[in-house]
Amino acid sequence: MSSEVSNPTGFKKVLHVEWDAKAGAFRGLPKEWAAALPKGTYKEVDSSSKSLAPHLRAPAAKDKKRKESIFGAWRRSQAPMEKSGQNDKAVISLPYNVVHEMHVRPDSTTATGFSGLPIAWEEAMKGSGISPQEVKANPQAALDALQFAMEGPPPKKSQAPLPSRRTVNMKMGEALFFNKDVTDPRTCFKEFHQLGQGASGIVYSAIDDRKGTERYGQRVALKYCDLKELDELKTEIAMQSMSNHPNVVNFLEAFLTERHCVICLEFMDGGMLTNLCDTKRRICDESQIAYVIKCSLQALSFMHRQHRIHRDIKSDNILVDFSGRVKLADFGFATALTRSTMKRQSVVGTPFWMAPELIKSQSYDCKVDIWSLGITAIEMAQGEPPLMHEPVMRALFLITVNEAPKLNDRSSWSESFNHFLSKMLVKDPASRSSADQLLLHPFLQDTAKPQAFGNLVKAKLGRGGK
Incomplete structure (x- = not known):
């Protein structure tokens, strides 16, 4: 009685592909895969080479016929065939889901x-x-x-439960509004003055010339952005319009032209807080620094309670005016936490103000804004953020390995200010104070008055907004 060997089941052909550093090419790739690579990056494996490990060498000639007898019939019946009449030739598909892994090690x-x-x-x-x-x-x-x-181009305490992603998307959709009656702002605004230009677009100030409207005769800010970025701009518009707070720049309306999305915002005649930061002379005293930081924390407290993160706090994105108002601006990187994303991982922001956990691509929450505001406080005191003169990559490295930054000359500042910064600039986000906690700190109990700060802005910046 003769026994029969059944066809194999669950059969897998395992390929051993390796990079030959000496030859500068891959070894062991099927020809069909090699054809998809640049010339010179593939080297055929010499099956008789003694350099191959024993389990990778080709079978001996005496075994070849036996293997064919066992697997031949199954291979011919199961493998896809080419249409050229070569019915016994199997086709190997092009690779898919390829992952290129790098093996980097200290040396x-x-x-x-x-x-x-x-x-x-x-x-x-x-x-x-x-x-x-x-x-x-x-x-x-x-x-x-x-x-x-x-x-790179990544909350534990709140007074409201984390919303669902669906709820956030619904609120953002309700907040998003374009004024379709205006297709070219130049027809209903006048006296344009360019305020600045950045990666996100060009910002102008202009006077609203629409008679019979509540803003007729008022100066506003118009941010012209490339229409190609509309999806990201919709998020920015929605996030800013949902952040209606005395210390957040008001979103007024938005327009779509043939080439631009134009965002109309509240105008702040003092411009950026950066204009009050000088490395050669101290412009702001402690009470004025405390006032700006307190206003910023009030805005962040509001945002963080709604589970929203600004993610780009710095002096460029804090605006001031001649009446002493201080407001957060530029919500291009803002995001919302939800029940499905209690922490974020995407890496955004400006390098010198970034929190260590963000640079290391760790999960993070609202505490990244606190670190960035602490760096901004040092910027106001010393004229620039720490590590400003280092190459960007080295600065990112030093932020993660150095101790948390401090004021250069701590003795020239109050103990209260130094302690306040030590609660903001904590490398472990779990130990870093929240906005609500910091608002109770003694450093913020004796701040400059809005009128006094407005007088400083007017004296130092003059016609800063025009």
Whole structure:
């Protein structure tokens, strides 16, 4: 009685593909895969080569016929065939779901302190200002900074439950409104003056010339943005319009033209807080710094209670005016936390003001805004944020490995101010104070009056808004 061997089931053909550093090419790729790669990056494997590991060598000639007898019939019946009449030739598809993994490791013998870096990353590392000695001492922090620089463009206490993503989307949809009656703002606004230009667009001040409207004769700010960014702009408009607070720049309306999305905002005649930051002389005293930070914290407290994060707090995005008002602006990076995303991971913001956990691509929450505002307080006191003169990648590295920043000359500032900063600039976000906690700090109990601060703005900036 003869026994029969059944056809195999659940059969998988495992390919061993490896990178040959000496040859500068892949070894072991099927020809169909190799054809999809640039020329010179594939090298055929010599099946008789003794350099291959035993389990990778081709079967001996005496075994070849036997293997064919066992698997031949099944392969011919199961494998897809080419249409050219070669009915016994199996077709190997092109690869899919390919993941390119890099094997990078510390290496003190190289100029960068790493081996295995892609060429572009290696060149960036060489110009980063991070020495091999620093890499050796803090390899993960250096790699985090490098990865952030190359790939970057990532609440525990609240008074309301986290909303669902559906609820957030519904509220954003309700808040989004375009005035379709205006297709070109130049027809109903006059006296345009350019205030600034950035990556997100150009900002002008202009006078509303629409008679019979509540803003007739008032100066407003018009932000012209590329229509290609409309999806992101819709989020910015919705986030800002939902943040109706005395310390947030008011969203008024928005228009769509053939080329631009134009966002109409409340006009702040003093411009950016940056104009009050000077490295050569101290413009703001402690009471004025305390006033600005208190106003900013009031806005953040409101936002954070609604589970929203600004994510780009810095002096450029805090506006002031001649009456002493202080308001947060530019909600281009703002986002909302939901029950499904209690923390965020996307990396956004401006490097020198970024919190350590954001640079390291860790999960983060509203506390990133607190760190950034603490850096802004130092900026007001010293004229610029810490590490401003370092290359960006080195600054990112140092933010994660250095101790939390402090004032350069702590003795020239009050103990209360120094302590206040120490509660904001805590590297562990869980130990960092919240906006509500900071508003109770003694440093904010004796701030400048709005009129006094407005007089300072007017004296230093003059016609800053025009």
